[in-house]
Amino acid sequence: MPHSPDLARLALTVLQPGFDGSAPPAWLRRALSEGLGGAVLFARNIVDPDQTADLIAAMREDNPAVVVAVDEEGGVVTRMEAASGSSWPGNRALGTIGDPSRTERVAAAIGHLLASVDVTLDYAPSVDVNADPDNPVIGIRSFGDDPGLVAEHGAAWIRGLQSTGVAACAKHFPGHGDTVADSHLELPTVHAPAALLRQRDLLPFRAAIDAGVRSIMCGHLLVPALDPAAPATLSRPTLTGLLRDELGFTGMLVTDAIEMRAVAALHNPGEIAVRALIAGADAICVGVSSEEGESVYVLRDAIVAAVHDGRLSEERLAEAASRVVALAVWHADFAGARLWNERDDDVALGLATARDALRVTLPGRGPAPAAEAAIPPLAAPPLVIDVAPRLNLAVAPGTPTGLYAELLDNLPGTLGVTVRADSPALPDLAPHADRPLILVVHDAARHGWAAELVAHAVRQRPDTVVVETGMPGEAQGSVYIATNGISRASAQVVAHLLVHGQ
Template sequence: MTITCLLLSSGCSGKAGSSNTAEPQPVPPAASPSSENPLPRQTDAASPPAQSPPPVTAASPVPAGSEGSSPVGVIEQEIASMPLEDKIGQMLLVGIDGTEVSAQTQTMISNDKVGGIILYGDNIKSLKGLVSLTNELKRSNAGNPAPLFVSVDQEGGKVSRMPDEYAKIPASGSVGASSNAEAAEMMGKLLAREVQTAGFNMDFAPVLDINSNPDNPVIGDRSFGNTSAKVIELGIAEMKGIESEGIVPVVKHFPGHGDTSVDSHLELPVVNKTEAQLAKLEWRPFREAVKEQADAVMVAHILYPHLDPDRPASLSKVIISQLLRGQMGFKGVVITDDLTMGAIMKNYSLAAAAVNAVLAGSDILLVAHEYSNEQTTRNALLAAVKQGKISESRINESVYRILSLKQKYQLKDTPVDVPNLTQLNKDIKAWRTSFVK
């Protein structure tokens, strides 16, 4: 019985990756780490850390206003009945090729039972085509353990995936210039309404990075501004706006991508700040998001030598389990940035990165490009569990968080009609003029 059926019986009612990421580079030969980049290169999955991560409490799966119901037992029963292969599938959020469901996409959904799909610009050409694709993805998931996360990077500005039929939403920096929290909340609502009309249920937004480095090639006006106070006020407002429309917001890029001078799509950024320095600036928006019950956090591929000299944040137990979950108290879903980005593929084998990400405390591994990369990631995790490198109880923790989040938002694989965008576009245009000084 699927989790959807079980939840109905219990009384409930009805990704910044680039769309043009280059072919993954082969893993270079092992080399001694330099002072500029101390990350050791690996070709094999690392052994589990000697010290286990601190106990993790799963996110509360009870939606607001439903405190009288308790689906905890339902989710636990579903996990107990799932084969290991299905559990691993729930931990994968994958990209696909083309604008239609291919045989490989069908295999990832029907056979591998991946937990989610992310679409990029190359997958989206028109409104009608986009709706047809999201509907077909959901139909392909029929009979699987849980509904799909159908996700997208829709931030506004230069990171906009929606087709031309939608009115344009400006970058966060434009809203930040107004210092208008109400405008930021409405931005979140409008972004959510956009993606929802096309069949998405998860948006990789808001950006909580602080644009503190003018040489940053990645963030820029994707951030609300260059102070923690502004990013906190407007970023949290946007997060709540997205959430209020029934779309899962994913805050990013923890622990902070604002002070990098290297594009992690291409190389591994290194930030040589101490814990005290990071706590005064980069971490503040994320701490506030955790306090405000953020559902999901994307972790960046950035090396912080003063915190963990050996692994970037996305693969670091120190940063995910000890800092994000331990010190900050985050109980939601942790998602890696795309594991096929150059920051990872040029320094690790994908198999090693996948295993290390789970050992570090990640729940969902984003594998945005290539069917072969999804297969490599899936097989590496299955082998690691069977070989005892990852315990099945560790897998169960992540699957519990994932299914809890899907239940909280009452996700279903329900198709949508091609929307009439007249009112939405009118609202976007009116909003755009409302916060201009």
């Protein structure tokens, strides 16, 4: 049976590569004109909203229907605001507040930012249930460890974002929350039995589908209860049998980035793309491309060859491409009716949400909202020690994580020191005895060296204020503040709380 002369164009349609630079390179523009269906933006592509809007407009000159995607979860995973930190706290903060209407409003605020530059697809929200507190890559990116809460807030987030004409993408199917490995580095295994997966991990995806989510991202996860032989990305029983046939999802299914070691250690990129399409994926996310784009054409040619060899049916490829196009059409249909909002109002919402998510523990008391905690203002400019473990690879390099800059703005004379895992020692505290001491930590309970530093500091200085920006642990110090996430908004409200008191 002869194949369509548009086979190469169909193969390009299902690809969503990343690229370098703040303007579209020549190879990308050529590929777009030949039918490349998508592209993903990272922090390396983004300077400010005006530049980003110009970048996307230039891409649309070559393919008006290109699906432009970005990872903008709010909180620690931000691309649009990687240089400054997000204006909105992330999922754990929203789950801690527990108000789905607030979650919907925050997602809409993120949507306003993305819609203003004409982004098509946000690779968010994470609807993973954070079942394992030692999870190194989900943690604060999850709404929590309760499936019902994650389902409710995930659906609210999707409604809020999609109300602005930006498509949401629930991830990481079938659930990355019950793992102790990071799929950027290795293949995680989810050991839960099928019954537990359906009761816990799949519940938020069912809710996302019911909420009308336009896209779902599959995770690079080995889930033996679903398929003992292949990771979810390459598993037809998981992607087609479960997600399509059982759960009834009809939107666009995109892979996580195929250069991640969880799958890159198993096959070459072309083989991963082909196997993912056979399994039921519609779009292939490729975070890194070669300088002249040759790697994108290698993927195209591998897909075309698989059709000619009979491994991948042309009907399956055409179906995948049609779902990519359908997403682009949905986005275009919003062009004249996008919801806008004043930037100042959206930022104010982020600050109020970050403040409401704070939990403060004083000696002899349990965690309480900041509004209910009596914290005296700092008596002098403090010494801020940022105990900074390396964050996972989902976080853009250079994303601000500490508190020092915000405290310095609020209280001139503040001193800052950063301590990292490769040199895990506190500075000499004696010369700073007249200064308040603030320790900023992230997931200290997961990092033994960080936990030891906190304990050591509190022994020397019982008046130490500990600010935990990750998963809260055992409260220590004279004041223990859990921000429930990393964002510029969170840093600002904590600095204001410490400087002005409550």
